[in-house]
Amino acid sequence: MTAAPDAHLAVPAPQPVRFALVGYGGGGRFFHAPVVAGAAGCELVAVVTSNPERAALARAEHGVRTVAALEELVDLGVEAVAISTPAATHTDLTERALRLGLATVCDKPFALDAAAAARTVDLAQELGVLLSPYQNRRWDSDLLTLRRVLADGELGRVLRFESAFERWTAGDPPAAGGGLLRDFGAHLVDQALLLFGPVETVAAQTRGGEGAEDDWRVQLAHAGGVRSELSGSWHQALPAPRFRVTGTRGSFVVEEPVDGQEAALLAGRTPAGEGAAWGAEPPSRWGHLAIGGGPVRRVPAEHGRWPDFYASFARAVRGLGPVPVDPRDAVATTAVVDAARRAAALGRTVDVG
Template sequence: MTQLVIAFAGFGKSANRYHLPYLKNRSQIKVKMVYDHRFRHYHEQQDNLKASGVELTTDFTDILEDSDVQLIAITTPAATHYSLAKQALLHGKNILVEKPFCETAEQAEELLKLAKENSLIAMPFQNRRFDSDYLALKHVLEVGYVGEPLTIESHMDHFRPSEQFVNSDPINGQFYGLGIHTIDQIVALFGQPQRVFYDIRAQQNQGTLDDYYETQLFYSKLKATVSSGPLVATPYPSFRLNGTKGSFVKYGIDQQENDLKAGIMPDQSDFGQDAPNAFGHLKYLNGNGDWIEKDLPTPVGDYGRVYDAMYAAIIEKKSKLVTDQELLIDMRILEAGVSEQGPHVKEF
């Protein structure tokens, strides 16, 4: 099997939790080099990488000029994504960029154009398309259990009290950092909305940086609400779907997150499996007009499938997981959200 040789730019939580663990059991992908400007954290992981033959460097030029490297996964802070991605493309490297892909739709268009001109793949790391709760929702929609979808509510909430005071650019806020995931999930299912309502604010942060958002995406009959708050002690469902023939409710985050925090790795047989008491609950009218209620086993999520998709696009010349159109829709929705302060509506 042809190997895809990759390098990482960045060695923080993202690389060590959401990327590297999933590559250990993917022999078709070889990590050759990791760049970080300091390597201050994850010392045990550094030792493990070096022991396996991976080179660590504090000079980004090293991975740009390595002729073996075909793909650079960029997991550095968000404000650096555009600059590093552009450099990588100019050096003939395919790129997989952590969310948010960049700051503006104009920047995204420039990077996509540069990739196309050089026959390269440029794609955002939208790993939450492989969250188990999202896969459960997608299955319910594909089967058509609830009929025509009318409302979807999506929550990624936390209870993290803080007295921080942060003034910063929106790209560093919750809307760009987490909202991109929840927005992309809806865009992947339904495409571009007709209009979007925004409520983005600093709810507990005493500075200007947002830590709360509620965004409503309006389609023909469907309204999808995506929200995240920093002070939610009693959880909402991660997804609630209402349609013309029934409803589906799913509580609980993807178990990948909990397992990775506990040191359980993706190559273990029980990784990411949902407990039966966390299965989504479905209530719908069948063809005879009878109400049916049942719990649906949760599909097992796998963030590594983003890398499978990159392999397929680069080596096998297949279509990208996240299309250029979807990326640009995501970026325009983000950009419009922070284009003015206070609740507002934008037409698309």
């Protein structure tokens, strides 16, 4: 059979989405700019910052235009923005971007409480503008590997999920993050909800005042029966394993405390520079799986893929798929964090509203 004359022609790739980054502090500079620049279908064209030194850095490092105000982006032909600024500014900047008609990514914490998160999500729906929370750690190597292990079913029915973000630093958590529970906690709660579904009750213990925690523990009771134990610490010299999952047939443990993409970006390595090798984890960082009384075996790790978030968001902007993280997930995550704050203050288990 002879093929049609044009059957061999490839479908033209859509034009890259023109992104701007709002904020060029540590988060914007290290964890957004190089990831956007290395993601398929994305072009980083502008940075919004009123800081002259940061503006000069952005121009030198990425060759972008820099402006002092979000509203100036429209004249530059920007289509999408990523908000990477102090936590207290997220709601205002996200809503301003949405009203400008800009598809918007907002870093965690998405909002300072669930009511504010819900209002922003409702606004995006009302305006018909795309919105997604930046839960890049859904694309961590360790979480992707854990999801594969769970899908294989070897652990049996999951009973308990333990997840920790613990590290040692000489100082205190940056105030810009809204406190360690709301900052790092947004990632851990989001992952627990992604893996095991809605939460009914929450208990929590924190050290430090609200918005200034440097150590916390949270216990979640999922509607499906799984119990999650989450912890975060800024002053832990011997961090807990990143994950331990216990099922009726066995356990899976990832001992290394943090996915390697963070360290790679801080060291100046980039997805664009490393290509297909990006996010690879050495065998020393692979997890361990034990089934019943059988031998413990290493589980090869998936590559970490933070750029996939932005590639997926760009496809959504072009009408080729959904946003990578549903904005309603940010409302659910924030509601659980709010409940954890209440539980810690009251010293008892509370229901999630």
